Amino acid sequence: MDMKKILIIEDEKSISDIIKFNLDKEGFQTETAYDGTIGLEKAQSLAPDLILLDVMLPGIDGFQVCKKIRETSSVPILMLTAKEEEVDKVLGLELGADDYITKPFGMRELIARIKANLRRIELVSSLQNEPSNLREFGNLAIDMNRYEVRKDGVALELTLREFELLRYLAERENKVFSREQLLEEVWGYEYYGDIRTVDVTVRRLREKLEDDSSDPGYIMTKRGIGYYFRRP
């Protein structure tokens, strides 16, 4: 079995130590960084399989680290947020974090989240060996198997969640889904209740897909209900 490498960027040494201890015991290879600057350097030099990223960090804060990492890498980032920092969660997702977990958290929950995120990455890489399953919607071409989207022949860089949301809606053209339904169907296991996650992801998707994200042509809002996909 190949050991997955996890980078822990967390300035509170007691928290970092206990995470490291538990992940090592679970068979992961771990690296630590105690501030944002070192964390960012290690994220780039060590090519980890997943990053645990605290929000409040000395040097560069977690949001900036997340944003910087996303400029060059699609590595899963699981953000560690303090209790009830609702605004922070949404901001983290906007900057490209894949998931977040609220402190204080149990180690079993953390490990379950890590494994779920790693499984999704493995699923994607296995799907990329699948035969192409291209569907065209106007000038948008979506390869449902390979997680690839092209618009006018130009590849778009979508995160996994963005792709999964787009695929879910596009496979069910013109059918309207509530935010709660989308949260359950696309995000599944870990997201209970924070429906703004759906809005944030829709907004990011529109910025990438649409000619004018304020006047969308693919992902439509059904006022008071939710979202649907249509062919322009």
Ligand code: CA
């Ligand atoms: Ca901290």
